[in-house]
Amino acid sequence: MTIPPFRRWSLAVALLAGPALAQAQSVNAPSTTATPPAGDMSAAQWYLKDPQLDNVPGVGANRAYAEILKNLVPTPVVVAVIDSGIDTAHVDLKPVLWRNRGEIPGNGIDDDKNGYVDDVHGWNFLGGPDGRNVNAETLEMTRIVAAGRKRFKGLTAKTVKPVDKADFVLYEKAEKAYKARLKEEIERNQQVESMTGPITDMVAAMKQALGTDKLDTVALRNAKADDPNLKRAIAGMLEMMRQTGAADSDALLKQLNEGAKQERSLLDNSLNLNFDPRADIVKDNPNDVTQRYYGNNDLHGPDPMHGTHVAGIIAAVRTNNVGIQGLAPDPVRIMVVRAVPDGDERDKDVANAIRYAVDNGAQIINMSFGKEFSPQRPAVEAAYKYAAQKGVLLVHAAGNENHNLDTEENYPASFYMNNTTVPNLLTVGASGPLDNSHLTADFSNYSHKGVDVFAPGVNIYSTLPGSVYGNESGTSMASPVTAGVAAVLKSYFPKLTATDLKRIIMQSAQVHHTKVQTPGGEKLVDFSTLSVTGGVVDMYEAVKLAQKASL
Template identity: 45%
Template sequence: MTIKKSMVAGAIATTLLAGCGSTNILLTPEENIDSVALKVSPLTDTQLKHWSHDDLPADTIPGMSVDKAYTDIFNAIKELRPTPVIVGVLDSGIDIEHEDLKNVIWTNEDEIAGNGIDDDKNGFVDDVHGWNFLGKANNEQLELVRIINKGDDGSADYQRAKAEYDEKYNEALQNKTRYEQILQSVTQADELLQKELGKEDYTLEDLKAYKPSTPEAQAATGAMTQMFAYEDSVADLKKELKEGIEYFTDQLNYNLNKDFDGRSIVGDDPDDITDTDYGDNNVIGDREHAKHGTHVAGIIAAQRNNGIGMNGVADHVKIMPVRTVPNGDEYDKDVALAIRYAVDNGAKVINGSFGKYYSPHKQWVWDAIKYAASKDVLIVKAAGNESLDLDENNVYPNDNENNTAEIADNFLTVGALNYEYGPEMVATFSNYGKDNVDVFAPGTKIWSTTPNNGYEFLQGTSMAAPAVAGVAALIRAYFPKLKAGEVKKIIMQSGLTSTANVILGGNPNYKKPFAEASKSGKMVNLYNAMILADKVNAGKVKL
């Protein structure tokens, strides 16, 4: 998805907690951004790489006040010895050899690497750094395709899936063709303008100063000038288009291909929850498919202040990779078993940056969520990227069993923020919901780790959830006596409020108060969360 540059505008009424607790955390003054001069210039590349850690009152960017927390809180409570926290990352695989992650990867000290023996008797052989429930599989169908292939035409899911399939397939085919045509036009216009301008790399200013000498050059100039409204450079634009073509090609070849069988290579029965002897200990998997999980892991805990790359949200964290999510829809069985694996092997926070809209074995996952709750483990889950109201559309997994009350108090659903404060504050792609989304956090154009020591901007609620998982991990590190349900409430109650009417569902004509976009009506804020956690831990505040 392309991103227009930010013009921060509007006003905010922030709710900041004041007071100190048992650890002498500094007072937090009441602040109101109405009194702050708002930025009106586009964010630089450096600012974009860091915006999710910024402070809204100081920077007028709806970040999580991460730097402020480290400067004003963590430096002030150095006498506390935080308890290391394991964060289970259920995802596509993680490059555990990445320069910014290798020192924060969980190691199972009770397992002897490479001896082919289940030393710790946990049911997984040589799971030194986690487990891979996908084996060598990478691509998968969408769940609706699997439902159609099973042919249970009497079920409601079958009828709905069948009705949706043709629309999705035709949409993917049309989008692939459209992206290919745009890329061809951009490439031709770019080649012409390189010759006309006498340079390979040119800017919007170059185009504005250029006087076309032919109708073809004039058309190319007009087309590329429009493109610069969406990307910083022609190279970035081509990259976006190529990734779009790849995405829709994968949909046609794998996700929506009724004849594709991605599971047979795994060697299990995905409809039998008791068939658990599958998978392996290769938590990276295919590096090409590990980008998403590696990016998520970096947001949570890329090694801080090591002089390279970027800083994750959380210090004192170990990342437990659990490879669960293919290119396509995950299987309910893998999700349920992955949650249980993370819980049984010491994770206190689990991040789930995935989701789907059909779930044949949803009860298995609900049971796993309840199991995690019984073991005091918090699950942080991405809300999804389809611009939908989750009060009207179910995305799985969720904690809303059969549309009743929440099944447990340990499940936190996160929507995505854009870096502009004001009407465009909610990311255009983000799902939302007054009852079924709990909070919002930064999720647009997030800079983080990618395989082979790379770094890249990605976006989605997939990026917002791990930011919150990092906040949860820090709370649990410094205040280990707080329960998962308390950590969830602290994160929800300590966030920043906003008076803005925001665009929801990416529709400029549909606006609601930000307070109605989620259950808490707030943006996650690490600085405030630590202060409230301190007060709750000291018994000065009851949730």
């Protein structure tokens, strides 16, 4: 649930359109950028700072370690990361991977008899027995529509059998959403493709006009331009960089090209009614939620970027003076469970991933994923309840559609189907680095009932594949910030239960009454009305509360 930067370019595109774009191309006189390890780069982690000491709405991790935890001894905790996969060789992650002591690596035998062969650091539910892996997948609505058009061809609400009524209603809802999404993505794909060439030319022209090979924010702000059209183009470029988090124009162009590639993948794969890679690769029956023993032990997968970033936020090595500092201390360990493709995860895989994590000792599970439809919701809820029985805390990203979850659906849901609260689940929205009208991330879902708390999720600096580092934004980042805080509490105060962890994190959240823009809109509202707690996760206050509760 990271945010593709090109999806937040509407304002910048407007600023760059028309005369400014044309003029900038003809003037003759005036995503994330990954960085390799270069010692301690934790200063880039704004979210570790303290709202009181640093005047930054972070979680106060640095303060908690300096003032309270320095003389306490942490205990082992296992945090499962259900995600796209992880770069298990990353210099900041390899030492903190969970190790299945009952498994002998590489011998092709299920030594611990848990049903999964060579699951040394976790399991991959998107893999096949021959070692191949699912990467791109369809959206859930696509799968529902593809099946429904065959099953309900020629039928209406009046002619469908009573026993099939509920499935037909779901199909009709998915069909409506699918048609709207397909139209939207076709238009967006055309827009992105039409932008690529002109903006590339514009960047080249601006470099020439300003006499520089690098257009970063410093160069643009210091540029001396008399031409009003060039001034407008510079303003648009700066706004585009702000919205996307790009450090310079070259990084911006890279994001644009990656965005065009992602848009094409959405049309070719996610919304393709005939696309079904799972049948050839995994070879399970995706409709049989009782199947548990499928997949393989490839935890890297085709694209581990998302999971690698999430894992680093939680527990990247804190003491090696390289790269970043994870929130949680050694001996907290990361269990890798791959179940999230480039597309919508399947309910069956989510349920099995939760059960695998619980059965193998995870005490906290991070779930940075979500979707609009959940046809096998009972299986996921049964897994929720199984985790609750075993005392496992679930932490889930609220989603990036700037929707009010009081009126819009997002799965896995914050409530059971009978509308009761899930006692061991925290749902997390994303907040930003400034306590002003942008404190709420403009993409974040929100809800006075269905989002428990907000946490930093904008420009979060963490690990990326290849032992490098970079910024990502999304509720996908806010969730592991919260899971990392939960891991700290569990590690230093091991008697805390899953419900204790949820209660303490919610009670200690720093409530803000800042007037903020409603995500996706311009209306100003009180930040405290956008979640159950009205606050941002505060590790410093949570540790104090946990310490008091443990006396």
